Amino acid sequence: MSHSHSHDHHDHSHAPTVSGDNERKVLLSFFLIFTFMIVEVIGGLISGSLALLADAGHMLTDAAALALAYAAFRFGRRAPDSRRTFGYLRFEVIAGFINAITLFAIVAWIIYEAWQRFQEPHAVLAGPMFGVAVAGLLINVLVFWILTRGDSEHVNIRGAALHVLGDLLGSVGAVMAAIVIYYTGWTPIDPILSVVVSLLILRSAWKLLVKSLHILLEGAPGDATPEKIAYHLRNKVPGVADVSHVHVWSITSGRMLATLHVRPAADADIQEVVRAVERELQSQFRIEHATIAPQWDDEPPSCSLSRTPHRAHTHNHGPQEYAR
Template sequence: MSHSHSHGHSHDDHSHDHSHAPTVTGDNERKVLLSFFLIFTFMIVEVIGGLISGSLALLADAGHMLSDAGALALAYAAFRFGRRAADSRRTFGYLRFEVLAGFINAITLFAIVVWIVYEAWQRFQEPHVILAGPMLGVAIAGLLINILVFWILTRGDSEHVNIKGAALHVMGDLLGSVGAVSAAIVISYTGWTPIDPILSVVVSLLILRSAWGLLGKSIHILLEGAPDNATPEKIQRHLVENIPGVASVSHIHVWSITSGRTLATMHVRPAADVDARLIVRGIENELKSQFMIEHATIAIDWNDEAEACSLSQPPVPTGHAHGDGHDHEHVRA
């Protein structure tokens, strides 16, 4: 945030712990690592089963399992990197790594969808002989493995982007296994092999929908977007209406370092004869309780005229202009 004029600044740091270390524990790491080994091991089994049976549904599911294994490996690496302490170059540590992992997971899902659709088109052009028996056995086993892994992952901290990414991969793979089982049953009873590529395409569309949501959330965080429940407008309105002595709130910036770790900065102008420290404490409590903002830097603005800020929206007028000085007191909450 840049100002067109300079003022004296004083900083009053409250004695709060602003550690930016991730809250993910070793329990989540173990679950992700166990899921990785289960998926990676069965992926090999499914590739062999797909080659023997000639099933595109199984091969597509195996390809998706490969992306699952990559997603889980990224999730595990994100947890490990995220525990590294902040340093002079990365003052928030490596928490953003998990968002990058979620972004990569989404991109790989799109790539898998393209591959499935391409292979399905080839199968429509030149149908393959499919052995329904081996296909059904491997598909059922894959379904059970995916159910187990999905259960393991959803017992963890599923609000983190990389956990969601891994879980979405497994969910898509679970649907792929359902499709493979269905295709094997239809082929076994009717001999109609086009059902194999058809179900592969249907599953790919379901995967595409999940990938789009994950990609959007990852990009939103990477672009420093405000969480839906903590937009500047909502914060400004809530603080003015609920904190006595607040004349106006402006220059609000809200962003997420990673999933569930929201930060904010803002300028607050108190009414006349109001203790600024009490206002800051009240704002700190409201931001934590109402918006889940764990770290806020608050500038106390005594200037009647709103300062220009190249990054802010115009301040919302409140009709309560007070004060005649030109100083700011920055308070970190």
């Protein structure tokens, strides 16, 4: 039984390079948002404004997005070891899952408090509420400016910027609610706004929960399902007679891996077929690490996940991250 290995030592990541500037930008933004979130909680308690507390909850989603982006930068660089052969790349996903569960609890509390306030209206101090809301708006504008300066193409930075942009709407709403309460004394606007902001938090939390749970369950990425990969390789790669037993999953957001069996045509050069399949997986599906097992007509079909690929296999990975 012969084994052939093909290694490509280029980095095939399609994400922009993580720079020190990106890390500093994200870290500074995190400290600004997290610090003001605490100020907003204090301001909400002093003024009696549930809308400010809800906006602080929304700021927590921003802080979490920035913390996850920073964690992805830092942990993504850690080299694998004998116990963690893919390093710490999945740390970001686990943190995201825990964050999503926490946000659901925050939303439940805000909605409960809003209902209580509809039953028994609370006094709201419009002055302190207005001051804190305006300051929150300015902080969000500053953080959005920081994140969108220079290289803003990285997926984590773009995601964090969108979070902050959403929080801008919450801050604008809190400013308007404070103005309404100051001039009309109509306090129900405060719990109404808190529910609106809670729905924004709920949307972010749901998307984060679904995405992180899908990755933790080894779900196939939407744009690289086994069916799409098999169909594409059968029709686009010369020398491929059939593709079977395709398994594709993500280690973390944007980092995909795959294993598959390829049956070469009778007159095909197996090494050329394997290399062509590798290139196609990289260029069309952004799969950075592939294990390809050639399979011949006289071999019985097998789909055991624990079985070692036979005859020949090939690994394709970027530097360090995917040492196995």
